[in-house]
Amino acid sequence: MPVTEVVTDAENLTMTVIADLAAPIERVWSAYTDPEQLNRFWGPPGWPATFTTWDPTVGGRAVYSMHGPRGEKSSGAWEFLAIEAPHRFDVIDAFVDDDGNPLEGFPAMRMTFTFESTPEGTRMINTSYFDSLEALEQLVSMGAIEGTKMAMAQLDAVLQDLRDYAQGKGTRVELLDDTHVRITRLVEGPRELVWRAHFAPELIRKWMLGPDGWEMTECVPATEVGQSFRNSWAPVGETEGEAFGFEGEALLIDAPRRAVTTERMQGMPTETLNDLNLYEEDGATLVTVLIEYPDKETRDMILSTGMADGMESSFARLEREVLDR
Template identity: 50%
Template sequence: MPVTSVEKDLDQLTFTIIADFTVPVRRLWDAYTDPRSIERFWGPPTYPATFLRHDAAPGGRSLYRMTGPEGDEHYGYWEWLAVSPFDSFEVSDGFADATGAANTELPTVHMTYVFEGTDDGSRLITTSRFDSLEQLEQLLDMGMLDGVNQAMSQIDDVLADLASFAAGRAADAQVLSDTQVRVARVIRGSITDVWRAHNDAELMKRWLLGPDGWTMPVCELAVNVGDRYRSVWQPAEGGEGFGFTGELLESEEPHRAVTTESMIGLDAPATLNELTLTPVEGGTLLSIVITYANVEQRDMILGTGMTDGMETSYARLERVLQKEAVPLL
């Protein structure tokens, strides 16, 4: 078990947990910033977590759901206050409802995570700060410390398996709920490279093609929030094509972009696509959370081979970036 000490300071309204690991700092850092990894240990074994959003950047937000043995669901969130890559990050940690709105009836905790190298590997120092002694005692009475200990007891297995998320692993789709799917892949390239690859029309026409044999003659970008985009694909040898259009709802370069997406000419509800880019060992973790109108739409789109087409495009993107060595600022 990695926890080596727990210290309470009632005068400073803090408690600090120190945990030691036999892996490098970078692997430990990635375990916390990769949503596929943190959700494998963040919740106690009987209340596993699913991260519906995880923006490891200042101003970002995370939203997670813990599901109990009886199917009961409990939501929490992080507001990312500061990030010093591979050294530390600070978040406000609070309770939420199913929509992600903060539950103001329960305490919010200011948490600082400090990552240090040691002779044997790495150390994580987690300090929780409370606004009052009553808040501290309330959360301790709710079993917060026991929950943290149970969660931390799972992290060694996750760290040992973290290599499975290395660059080169194919894109995979994880069903998060009846209406949400997360597609994730590590792209061998910097976060700046990958961001520009999604915001440079000429570059997009070279990689965002899905299976071989298609072209992208139309790529009209949404530059500012509120703008609309339009993309059209056609078979290289001629024939009927297809296209998508939508609106840019959020943009936080180079970490996050949120768009709607509708197939041109099809009378169907738009999806909501949340793109998050996170630097990880081996490149940039690209994560897209797609929200559908219902489970039928989710299953229909997944059944089209969407994930395979995305993987082909991402593999092509890596080749384009490596071949061109695009000088991105």
């Protein structure tokens, strides 16, 4: 994980992000100047960025949007002021509307990105310069510090070869804060097929079974926004346990990349928000599930049930039974 520090300076009207990255300067420069790579880490978890315009020339523009899990949208634009590959680029960063015009009442700032080689890799320094203390305080109040740290935490997966980053590490659980958990698992198979395995009933029944000794008794997927899903399981033979199930609604479907659903145990009011993202590289797919819990107590209670172990059993079965690995 990058070592990231965010420093605000009210006297000089700046916010500075410092990150030490375990990759050579050319590799880090590539991540910051390729829109496909920026898409993977510029937005914080749950708010992935999509760069729709990219003209990295002095006077050129880049335009991006970040989409929240409940349909929210926030857009921004860069105007490139200077480019000195692979050491520096400067931009004017502004909030914009759907037509790319600056939004009134939101701060714009000059941002500099500098990259320095170090014995361990590269130090990235990103400094934002504000016109007033009010503009700096407004951005901080919007969650810029927390969002930046969470976004930067995604950079390791971009800088490394995907298999080097995740192969053989099983299902990993990261506690991002009191209510957010990120679960990742590398699956040896193409994204299109992994997506189908999450939404086609005949494939779901082959792998989404949890630990051995359980069977899926009900499988109704939600493949369009507004649809409801319902999955149920029951123990088989001498396996101990009580039948249970989950249900919820689809809030966002962007096949074959992203799906956001609510989820609650059948008969229970407590609800989570599950944000599924799939990224493919060289025939392997990184499955990422960002889960938002209502509170820390619910988070800890659900994690203590052995959820991660059940997911690992299912993912292993996915590779074995669906992907023929």
